Amino acid sequence: xxxxxxxxxxxxxxxxxxxxxxxxxxxxxxxxxxxxxxxxxxxxxxxxxxxxxxxxxxxxxxxxxxxxxxxxxxxxxxxxxxxxxxxxxxxxxxxxxxxxxxxxxxxxxxxxxxxx
Numbered sequence: 001x002x003x004x005x006x007x008x009x010x011x012x013x014x015x016x017x018x019x020x021x022x023x024x025x026x027x028x029x030x031x032x033x034x035x036x037x038x039x040x041x042x043x044x045x046x047x048x049x050x051x052x053x054x055x056x057x058x059x060x061x062x063x064x065x066x067x068x069x070x071x072x073x074x075x076x077x078x079x080x081x082x083x084x085x086x087x088x089x090x091x092x093x094x095x096x097x098x099x100x101x102x103x104x105x106x107x108x109x110x111x112x113x114x115x116x
Contacts, residue, residue: 051098058091 001021005013031048034040040048071077092099 047098051096054096054099055092058088058095061087061091 002014002017005017007013009016031040031045035042035045071080093103
């Protein structure tokens with residue numbers, strides 16, 4: 001698959017062929033092994049898969065939004081990267097309750113803002 005997609009689409013095809021295989025192999029093997037060892041419960045695995053799916057969805061949304069930006073110099077590249085990262089974090093905060101909880105706990109640990 002890597003060779004075929006690489007021939008037709010170049011580097012994008014190679015990356016596109018490698019990402020699903022690495023993700024599915026890693027997820028299948030490591031989750032199964034950790035579940036057998038008793039480290040992860042079935043509920044924890046579902047939560048992890050849900051959060052990974054949300055992160056991929058948010059990344060796709062942010063990628064679609066960044067197509068609006070035209071980058072022709074370094075200044076625009078830096079601004080575009082900041083906008084992309086900010087959109088990713090905002091969308092992930094809106095969609096994922098686990099990420100919000102994690103972010104609030106880290107803010108409490110830093111004692112930057114008083115959070116109830």
